[in-house]
Amino acid sequence: MNPAENIARTFGIYWPNLIAQVILFVLVYLILRRYAFKPIVDMFEERRRRIEEGQLNAEKIKQQLALAQQRYEEILAKASAEAQRLMEEVRASSERLADQKRQEAIAEAERINQKAQESIQLERERVMAEVKHELGRLVVEATEKVTGKVLTPSDQQRLNEETARQLATA
Numbered sequence: 001m002n003p004a005e006n007i008a009r010t011f012g013i014y015w016p017n018l019i020a021q022v023i024l025f026v027l028v029y030l031i032l033r034r035y036a037f038k039p040i041v042d043m044f045e046e047r048r049r050r051i052e053e054g055q056l057n058a059e060k061i062k063q064q065l066a067l068a069q070q071r072y073e074e075i076l077a078k079a080s081a082e083a084q085r086l087m088e089e090v091r092a093s094s095e096r097l098a099d100q101k102r103q104e105a106i107a108e109a110e111r112i113n114q115k116a117q118e119s120i121q122l123e124r125e126r127v128m129a130e131v132k133h134e135l136g137r138l139v140v141e142a143t144e145k146v147t148g149k150v151l152t153p154s155d156q157q158r159l160n161e162e163t164a165r166q167l168a169t170a
Contacts, residue, residue: 136160
Protein backbone atom coordinates (compact mmCIF):
# COMPACT_ATOMS: atom_id res chain seq x y z
CA MET A 1 0.00 0.00 0.00
CA ASN A 2 1.42 3.37 -0.95
CA PRO A 3 1.56 6.40 1.37
CA ALA A 4 -1.19 8.30 -0.52
CA GLU A 5 -3.63 5.42 0.07
CA ASN A 6 -2.67 5.34 3.77
CA ILE A 7 -3.36 9.06 4.14
CA ALA A 8 -6.63 8.75 2.21
CA ARG A 9 -7.75 5.81 4.33
CA THR A 10 -6.71 7.56 7.58
CA PHE A 11 -8.76 10.68 6.78
CA GLY A 12 -11.64 8.72 5.26
CA ILE A 13 -11.26 10.08 1.74
CA TYR A 14 -13.23 8.19 -0.85
CA TRP A 15 -11.76 9.21 -4.21
CA PRO A 16 -14.83 8.77 -6.44
CA ASN A 17 -16.93 10.96 -4.09
CA LEU A 18 -14.17 13.57 -3.81
CA ILE A 19 -13.78 13.80 -7.59
CA ALA A 20 -17.58 14.05 -8.05
CA GLN A 21 -17.75 16.82 -5.42
CA VAL A 22 -14.92 18.76 -7.09
CA ILE A 23 -16.66 18.48 -10.48
CA LEU A 24 -19.98 19.60 -8.96
CA PHE A 25 -18.26 22.50 -7.20
CA VAL A 26 -16.65 23.64 -10.46
CA LEU A 27 -20.00 23.39 -12.30
CA VAL A 28 -21.85 25.33 -9.59
CA TYR A 29 -19.09 27.96 -9.54
CA LEU A 30 -19.23 28.41 -13.34
CA ILE A 31 -23.03 28.69 -13.32
CA LEU A 32 -22.98 31.20 -10.46
CA ARG A 33 -20.24 33.21 -12.10
CA ARG A 34 -22.22 33.54 -15.31
CA TYR A 35 -25.73 34.06 -13.95
CA ALA A 36 -25.20 35.58 -10.49
CA PHE A 37 -21.74 37.10 -10.01
CA LYS A 38 -21.48 38.82 -13.40
CA PRO A 39 -24.82 40.72 -13.16
CA ILE A 40 -24.04 41.76 -9.60
CA VAL A 41 -20.57 42.97 -10.54
CA ASP A 42 -22.03 44.79 -13.56
CA MET A 43 -24.64 46.44 -11.33
CA PHE A 44 -21.94 47.60 -8.88
CA GLU A 45 -19.86 48.94 -11.75
CA GLU A 46 -22.82 50.88 -13.14
CA ARG A 47 -23.51 52.32 -9.69
CA ARG A 48 -19.87 53.32 -9.27
CA ARG A 49 -19.97 55.00 -12.67
CA ARG A 50 -23.12 56.96 -11.78
CA ILE A 51 -21.63 58.12 -8.49
CA GLU A 52 -18.47 59.20 -10.26
CA GLU A 53 -20.54 61.03 -12.87
CA GLY A 54 -22.49 62.79 -10.11
CA GLN A 55 -19.26 63.90 -8.46
CA LEU A 56 -17.98 65.26 -11.77
CA ASN A 57 -21.24 67.15 -12.27
CA ALA A 58 -21.01 68.59 -8.76
CA GLU A 59 -17.48 69.75 -9.50
CA LYS A 60 -18.66 71.37 -12.75
CA ILE A 61 -21.38 73.19 -10.84
CA LYS A 62 -18.81 74.48 -8.34
CA GLN A 63 -16.59 75.70 -11.15
CA GLN A 64 -19.47 77.40 -12.94
CA LEU A 65 -20.59 79.05 -9.71
CA ALA A 66 -17.06 80.30 -9.07
CA LEU A 67 -16.90 81.63 -12.63
CA ALA A 68 -20.24 83.41 -12.21
CA GLN A 69 -19.03 84.93 -8.92
CA GLN A 70 -15.84 86.08 -10.63
CA ARG A 71 -17.84 87.67 -13.48
CA TYR A 72 -20.06 89.40 -10.94
CA GLU A 73 -17.04 90.82 -9.12
CA GLU A 74 -15.48 91.97 -12.41
CA ILE A 75 -18.68 93.75 -13.43
CA LEU A 76 -18.94 95.35 -10.00
CA ALA A 77 -15.31 96.49 -10.11
CA LYS A 78 -15.75 97.83 -13.63
CA ALA A 79 -18.86 99.77 -12.65
CA SER A 80 -17.12 101.11 -9.56
CA ALA A 81 -14.08 102.17 -11.59
CA GLU A 82 -16.36 103.85 -14.12
CA ALA A 83 -18.18 105.68 -11.34
CA GLN A 84 -14.85 106.73 -9.85
CA ARG A 85 -13.63 107.92 -13.24
CA LEU A 86 -16.78 109.92 -13.75
CA MET A 87 -16.40 111.47 -10.29
CA GLU A 88 -12.83 112.50 -11.07
CA GLU A 89 -13.89 114.08 -14.38
CA VAL A 90 -16.64 115.99 -12.65
CA ARG A 91 -14.25 117.24 -9.98
CA ALA A 92 -11.64 118.31 -12.56
CA SER A 93 -14.16 120.22 -14.64
CA SER A 94 -15.83 121.77 -11.61
CA GLU A 95 -12.55 123.33 -10.44
CA ARG A 96 -12.27 125.22 -13.74
CA LEU A 97 -15.72 126.75 -13.55
CA ALA A 98 -16.91 129.72 -11.58
CA ASP A 99 -18.71 129.31 -8.26
CA GLN A 100 -22.08 129.04 -9.95
CA LYS A 101 -20.79 126.47 -12.45
CA ARG A 102 -19.03 124.67 -9.62
CA GLN A 103 -22.35 124.22 -7.80
CA GLU A 104 -23.98 122.90 -10.99
CA ALA A 105 -21.12 120.45 -11.52
CA ILE A 106 -21.40 119.14 -7.96
CA ALA A 107 -25.13 118.58 -8.45
CA GLU A 108 -24.40 116.78 -11.72
CA ALA A 109 -21.75 114.65 -10.05
CA GLU A 110 -24.18 113.60 -7.35
CA ARG A 111 -26.78 112.71 -9.97
CA ILE A 112 -24.23 110.67 -11.93
CA ASN A 113 -23.08 108.95 -8.74
CA GLN A 114 -26.69 108.11 -7.88
CA LYS A 115 -27.24 106.71 -11.38
CA ALA A 116 -24.02 104.71 -11.13
CA GLN A 117 -25.13 103.31 -7.78
CA GLU A 118 -28.53 102.45 -9.21
CA SER A 119 -26.86 100.90 -12.23
CA ILE A 120 -24.55 98.88 -9.98
CA GLN A 121 -27.53 97.75 -7.91
CA LEU A 122 -29.55 96.79 -11.01
CA GLU A 123 -26.56 94.96 -12.51
CA ARG A 124 -25.95 93.14 -9.25
CA GLU A 125 -29.60 92.07 -9.04
CA ARG A 126 -29.57 90.96 -12.69
CA VAL A 127 -26.37 88.95 -12.21
CA MET A 128 -27.66 87.38 -8.98
CA ALA A 129 -30.94 86.43 -10.69
CA GLU A 130 -28.94 84.95 -13.56
CA VAL A 131 -26.71 83.03 -11.14
CA LYS A 132 -29.73 81.75 -9.19
CA HIS A 133 -31.46 80.64 -12.38
CA GLU A 134 -28.34 78.92 -13.72
CA LEU A 135 -27.61 77.28 -10.38
CA GLY A 136 -31.19 76.06 -10.15
CA ARG A 137 -30.93 74.59 -13.64
CA LEU A 138 -27.64 72.92 -12.81
CA VAL A 139 -29.02 71.53 -9.54
CA VAL A 140 -31.98 70.07 -11.44
CA GLU A 141 -29.65 68.55 -14.05
CA ALA A 142 -27.35 67.12 -11.40
CA THR A 143 -30.30 65.75 -9.44
CA GLU A 144 -31.69 64.11 -12.57
CA LYS A 145 -28.36 62.54 -13.38
CA VAL A 146 -27.62 61.39 -9.84
CA THR A 147 -31.10 59.99 -9.17
CA GLY A 148 -31.52 58.65 -12.69
CA LYS A 149 -35.10 59.88 -13.07
CA VAL A 150 -36.66 62.76 -14.96
CA LEU A 151 -37.99 65.41 -12.60
CA THR A 152 -41.48 66.77 -13.05
CA PRO A 153 -41.96 70.50 -13.61
CA SER A 154 -43.21 70.82 -10.02
CA ASP A 155 -40.06 69.05 -8.74
CA GLN A 156 -37.92 71.38 -10.84
CA GLN A 157 -39.81 74.43 -9.55
CA ARG A 158 -39.44 73.25 -5.95
CA LEU A 159 -35.69 72.68 -6.37
CA ASN A 160 -35.28 76.10 -8.02
CA GLU A 161 -37.17 77.80 -5.17
CA GLU A 162 -35.14 75.97 -2.49
CA THR A 163 -31.88 76.89 -4.22
CA ALA A 164 -32.94 80.53 -4.55
CA ARG A 165 -33.93 80.62 -0.87
CA GLN A 166 -30.60 79.16 0.21
CA LEU A 167 -28.70 81.61 -1.99
CA ALA A 168 -30.70 84.52 -0.53
CA THR A 169 -29.74 83.51 3.02
CA ALA A 170 -26.10 82.87 2.13
